[in-house]
Amino acid sequence: MMLETILLILSILLFISIVVGRIGGRLGIPVLVLFLAVGMIFGSNGVGIIFNDLRLAEGIGTLALCIILFSGGLNTKFSEIKPIIKQSVMLATMGVILTATFTGLFTWWLCGELLPSLGISLLTAVLLASVMSSTDSAAVFAILGSKNVQLKNHLRPMLEFESGSNDPMAYMLTITLIGLIKAGGEPNIPMIILSIVMQIIVGTTIGYFVGRFAVYVLNRIKIGNEVYYPIIVLTFCIFIFSFTHFVNGNGYLAVYIGGLIIGNSKFVTKRTTFKLFDAISWLSQILMFLTLGLLVNPIELLPVAVPALLIGLFMIFIARPLSVFISLLPFRKMGYKDKAFISWVGLRGAVPIIFAIFPLTAGVPHAQFIFNIVFFITLLSILLQGTFLTQVAKWLGLLGPSKVHRRHDDFDMELPEEIGSFSTEIVVTEHAVKDGNKLMDMPLPDDALVVMVKRNDKYFVPKGKTELHVGDKLLIMVNNEETLSQTYHSMGLASSFPK
Known part of the structure; x- marks a missing residue:
């Protein structure tokens, strides 16, 4: 069999395996x-x-x-x-x-x-x-x-x-x-x-x-x-x-x-x-x-x-x-x-x-x-x-609480574990700006820090008086899972809290 044929078959099998594994994983079947x-x-x-x-x-x-x-x-x-x-x-x-x-x-x-x-x-x-x-x-x-x-x-x-x-x-x-x-x-x-x-x-x-x-x-x-x-x-x-x-x-x-x-x-x-x-x-x-x-x-x-x-x-x-x-x-x-x-x-x-x-x-x-x-x-x-x-x-009563999976789609940033904090990204909703559209007006917990904003294809570091728009994506640093949960709830995103 020619090398090109082997590579073609291998690529197809790999792709099929990934697709089947993802579908089967959702159904509870071991991948x-x-x-x-x-x-x-x-x-x-x-x-x-x-x-x-x-x-x-x-x-x-x-x-x-x-x-x-x-x-x-x-x-x-x-x-x-x-x-x-x-x-x-x-x-x-x-x-x-x-x-x-x-x-x-x-x-x-x-x-x-x-x-x-x-x-x-x-x-x-x-x-x-x-x-x-x-x-x-x-x-x-x-x-x-x-x-x-x-x-x-x-x-x-x-x-x-x-x-x-x-x-x-x-x-x-x-x-x-x-x-x-x-x-x-x-x-x-x-x-x-x-x-x-x-x-x-x-x-x-x-x-x-x-x-x-x-x-x-x-x-x-x-x-x-x-x-x-x-x-x-x-x-x-x-x-x-x-x-x-x-x-x-x-x-x-x-x-x-x-x-x-x-x-x-x-x-x-x-x-x-x-x-x-x-x-x-x-x-x-x-x-x-x-x-x-x-x-x-x-x-x-x-x-x-x-x-x-x-x-x-x-x-x-x-x-x-x-x-x-x-x-x-x-x-x-x-x-x-x-x-x-x-x-x-x-x-x-x-x-x-x-x-x-x-x-x-x-x-x-x-x-x-x-x-x-x-x-x-x-x-x-x-x-x-x-x-x-x-x-x-x-x-047997041995299940512990699941750790939150935080996927970064727009901000490729991850902090070293020894720092003790972690980052997450969320989207500004209508609920978040109901009391004002400035960053200082956002209903965020005190220990949640917004370090960057993405608007369309542009990134910038915000200040307290920075005006935010619905659809803006925020990169937020928090110290623990509890603060993360509070952030999602206060920003009107409780239903999309990552599990």
Whole structure:
């Protein structure tokens, strides 16, 4: 296929995914399922696009996950994760191991009962479970972000930190088990444990120190064109991942730690960098799910539907809750409802599917069976857990007040978070000028400051005696959400207060 043809198809698929995702999001359908669905519809069993390059799919998935994890680290605040870092680490390590163990044993028993002719070994069953043992960072970031879910008791940063840091453990279990199956013989448990510990130490160390070095470079280097600074950050992201791999560390953990260090430091063009990575992260998610959707043959999922459904339900309702409650036993102050909700948000997404490609490329027996099972369970998890995530939080009384989304259409201005204030823009209405059309006559709260006015295509800084017209757009700075709400109500815009 010619490059121009590939680019044309890719652009069409990206556009369709964005449109479908927006429509589906309004209907409450997780957008990640829709991205997968677009790929499946246009794949070999649908429109007929044939994509079966496992190495390319693995490469796309690995690069996309690298960027998603780095972006997740950038957007994670130390102040938010500090109170819950111990709990998150337990979930990201012990929780993953327990989930893999429980699910692996159940899978081995189930396959022996339903599919004895396959001859699935215990090691293969645990490999299948290990592939799915981590919560998916892309799914958690996307669903919590797209639904604007705000949770009580530091649950949101805990879930995001867990999902961003538990992929490395699942990856190490997957790679280790693939090696054991191919090598045969009895596993050397002490060596496996030592290898995992070393990968964690090396990954954490490189992520931390290279992240610090990146901040140093960004604040010392002088470049006339500011567009290069976000590119430098992207370069460090790729370097951290690849360099860690070459020194036998865990690149997924390193890249998340690196993003965490960089995101919590001050450096030039920080806001621009965050916006760029938000966009790249979503593009990566779309590409990753589209690729995986194209890769799978939906017809092949039908023969494994029954065992996949049973394994998926066992993981969602038994293995994940057991793992969460056991891992969090030392934290007795955590309530039952908090643990129940954490259990529910055990979302599987693109990461398990990417990890399921590893046995295929390695030539492991029953690799295609593992891939199909994992793909089916991923769809089940996102549809079931993702769709009812907000509702479960509501049932458990854990929903917090939603943060206001302030979109700037006419004033491209955003204040650094450390200032403590934020800006918003509103339109002057008839109600606002009923007592006079001068700025001093506007019914604004005392701590709301109008810093700029847009009239038609012209911008100017107002004074107290500046006359305002209906339709003028005001850029206003406020100190908190309460003042913002008062501003909208006093200006006659209560119905358009952003939610």
